[in-house]
Amino acid sequence: MEYGAPLWGFDLSIVHVTRTDGLSGRRGPDLVQHQGRMGPGDLVVLNGVPVMNPARAALESATLGSLEAALCVANFLLNSRLMTMKELIAQYVDMENWPDTRPIELLLRLADPRVESIGESRFFFCCFQQGLPAPQPQYPIRDAAGRVVFRVDFAWPDLGLFVEFDGKIKYEKLLKEGERASDVVLRERDRERKICELTGWRCIRVTWADLANSTRLAATIRAELFRPAA
Numbered sequence: 755m756e757y758g759a760p761l762w763g764f765d766l767s768i769v770h771v772t773r774t775d776g777l778s779g780r781r782g783p784d785l786v787q788h789q790g791r792m793g794p795g796d797l798v799v800l801n802g803v804p805v806m807n808p809a810r811a812a813l814e815s816a817t818l819g820s821l822e823a824a825l826c827v828a829n830f831l832l833n834s835r836l837m838t839m840k841e842l843i844a845q846y847v848d849m850e851n852w853p854d855t856r857p858i859e860l861l862l863r864l865a866d867p868r869v870e871s872i873g874e875s876r877f878f879f880c881c882f883q884q885g886l887p888a889p890q891p892q893y894p895i896r897d898a899a900g901r902v903v904f905r906v907d908f909a910w911p912d913l914g915l916f917v918e919f920d921g922k923i924k925y926e927k928l929l930k931e932g933e934r935a936s937d938v939v940l941r942e943r944d945r946e947r948k949i950c951e952l953t954g955w956r957c958i959r960v961t962w963a964d965l966a967n968s969t970r971l972a973a974t975i976r977a978e979l980f981r982p983a984a
Contacts, residue, residue, distance in 0.1 A: 763823030
């Protein structure tokens with residue numbers, strides 16, 4: 755995607771385009787032409803390529819791939835400030851009479867500009883899919899003076915649990931000059947300990963491997979969320 759949005763979960767062997775001549779769509783072995791109404795501002799040119807504006811691209815992704823994959827796209831575009839929730843909703847209103855809009859309506863419910871990565875989007879989707887209470891993204895942790903000293907990826911503050919997603923890209927971002935990956939791991943563990951001391955909460959660390967089995971991951975989280983008090 756020209757906007758730099760993630761393409762995780764999409765079938766890249768087939769190219770989808772929208773016809774601008776008003777004629778009906780056509781399907782080939784590796785190219786699908788869609789018939790679609792083009793509104794003012796829907797089409798923009800980016801890097802010399804005519805593409806849909808970010809909001810329409812996000813909504814169309816929900817019709818071309820899974821809801822989970824589309825959520826990764828929408829959250830990226832929102833978090834990167836390439837579009838706003840207001841623009842996303844307005845674009846949906848303009849797309850009246852589209853067939854099968856249920857995935858788009860769910861996307862509007864789940865999209866959140868605070869979610870920062872593919873892994874975080876997939877975790878948030880896992881919570882929705884598995885019927886878990888919705889966690890709060892990028893939750894601020896305050897010290898005794900009320901100052902924000904940390905932010906955690908997700909939290910259920912009322913239930914005393916927070917989640918940190920451990921991904922390769924995240925650790926690469928945290929890597930300082932001259933450091934090894936092990937240095938980042940140790941620093942993150944120390945950060946986790948301090949957060950637990952400040953809040954009295956428990957922590958679950960989630961990896962890409964965990965996301966491969968959403969049922970098992972949800973069972974682990976559910977057990978921690980509703981664990982009886984000691």
